Amino acid sequence: MKRLLSVLKGDALSPPPVWLMRQAGRYLPEYRATRSRAGGFLDLCYTPELAEEVTLQPIRRFGFDAAILFADILLVPQALGMKLWFAEGEGPRLAWPGDAPDIRALKPVDEIDETLAPVYETVRRLSASLPAETALIGFAGAPWTVATYMAAGRGTPDQGPARLWMYRDPAGFERLINIVTEATIHYLSRQIEAGAEVVKVFDSWAGTLAPEPFEAYSVAPMRRIVAALKARHPVVPVIGFPRGAGPGYVGFAEATGVDALALDHTVPLDWARKALPKLALQGNLDPVLMVTGGDALTQAARRMVAGMAGHPYVFNLGHGITPDADPAHVDQLLRAIRG
Numbered sequence: 133m134k135r136l137l138s139v140l141k142g143d144a145l146s147p148p149p150v151w152l153m154r155q156a157g158r159y160l161p162e163y164r165a166t167r168s169r170a171g172g173f174l175d176l177c178y179t180p181e182l183a184e185e186v187t188l189q190p191i192r193r194f195g196f197d198a199a200i201l202f203a204d205i206l207l208v209p210q211a212l213g214m215k216l217w218f219a220e221g222e223g224p225r226l227a228w229p230g231d232a233p234d235i236r237a238l239k240p241v242d243e244i245d246e247t248l249a250p251v252y253e254t255v256r257r258l259s260a261s262l263p264a265e266t267a268l269i270g271f272a273g274a275p276w277t278v279a280t281y282m283a284a285g286r287g288t289p290d291q292g293p294a295r296l297w298m299y300r301d302p303a304g305f306e307r308l309i310n311i312v313t314e315a316t317i318h319y320l321s322r323q324i325e326a327g328a329e330v331v332k333v334f335d336s337w338a339g340t341l342a343p344e345p346f347e348a349y350s351v352a353p354m355r356r357i358v359a360a361l362k363a364r365h366p367v368v369p370v371i372g373f374p375r376g377a378g379p380g381y382v383g384f385a386e387a388t389g390v391d392a393l394a395l396d397h398t399v400p401l402d403w404a405r406k407a408l409p410k411l412a413l414q415g416n417l418d419p420v421l422m423v424t425g426g427d428a429l430t431q432a433a434r435r436m437v438a439g440m441a442g443h444p445y446v447f448n449l450g451h452g453i454t455p456d457a458d459p460a461h462v463d464q465l466l467r468a469i470r471g
């Protein structure tokens with residue numbers, strides 16, 4: 133069995149399987165070359181040959197144990213009818229069809245494939261072209277995180293606009309979360325049918341929520357997503373990543389039924405291991421170490437691997453690798469993990 137799948141089913145492997153969030157990205161010169169040929173970032177996402185190529189680049193260079201589909205969490209709100217663009221050097225921008233937030237202006241969930249079909253084609257191509265030992269991860273944003281971008285139209289330091297919406301108009305916000313939840317279930321099911329062997333749900337902004345709304349908008353939708361995917365695809369593991377959840381990670385894992393929990397770098401791995409003795413864990417090296425390199429990188433990676441020996445564990449960063457990371461530090465990291 134592929135090493136990542138074996139760990140997600142509960143086996144402890146030595147050395148642990150490893151992949152990195154954002155492993156296809158601007159820190160790689162070959163990514164920058166393909167991206168400049170493509171035109172824009174969205175052209176990369178929606179052109180299956182190019183999305184396949186950039187997904188494979190870090191696998192060729194580093195031999196990671198898993199590839200993650202090249203796409204973006206914001207394709208789902210675009211497929212629901214929002215305008216999406218990436219201004220060069222800035223982040224993503226989203227706008228509502230009538231320029232003001234209005235859930236009634238969104239398209240029905242059963243129309244999202246009209247936009248997302250090329251993504252499923254990328255998954256199909258990858259499941260044919262990946263090396264036999266490399267697992268293919270599909271993904272989506274969690275409803276809360278996607279809703280924060282729909283509310284703000286962009287990334288902001290604390291995603292305040294979604295939190296204002298949820299307190300001012302709980303019924304309307306609940307409807308938005310329900311639409312995105314249904315779309316996410318549909319989108320991930322299609323990725324699995326096209327060949328994704330694992331799916332990961334990124335709740336990158338979970339850490340901005342107070343405990344009650346964390347239950348309502350992060351935990352509850354994730355429980356629905358896991359239940360719906362398990363009903364259709366019982367053997368496909370689901371990784372949850374409620375980034376920044378702190379003490380909320382444990383209840384999230386227990387209540388949602390995820391097969392694995394991805395941790396950000398602020399959470400002690402041994403704390404999570406003690407609290408969740410049977411659950412596969414993934415993480416959580418501080419991504420800045422991929423910029424600095426040096427002894428700090430090697431020592432931190434070795435400590436993590438030693439500390440997680442005997443536990444089902446997947447090595448990863450606590451968040452995405454940044455554009456200023458040095459690819460040579462990835463080689464260094466892999467030597468520290470694999471010996």
Ligand code: 1CP
Nearest residue numbers: 153154155156157173201202203204205223287334336452
């Ligand atoms: O300039 C470029 O080439 C665009 C940079 C870029 C890339 C490489 C963006 C814009 N998205 C991606 C790809 C991407 N996004 C992947 C692909 C596969 C891989 O990991 O290798 C994945 C899984 C994502 C997921 C994603 N997009 C998340 C969740 C994970 C996380 O990092 O927290 C989020 C929040 C986004 C939104 C997004 N897309 C891009 C940016 C710069 C952002 C963040 C915007 C912000 O909050 O300001």
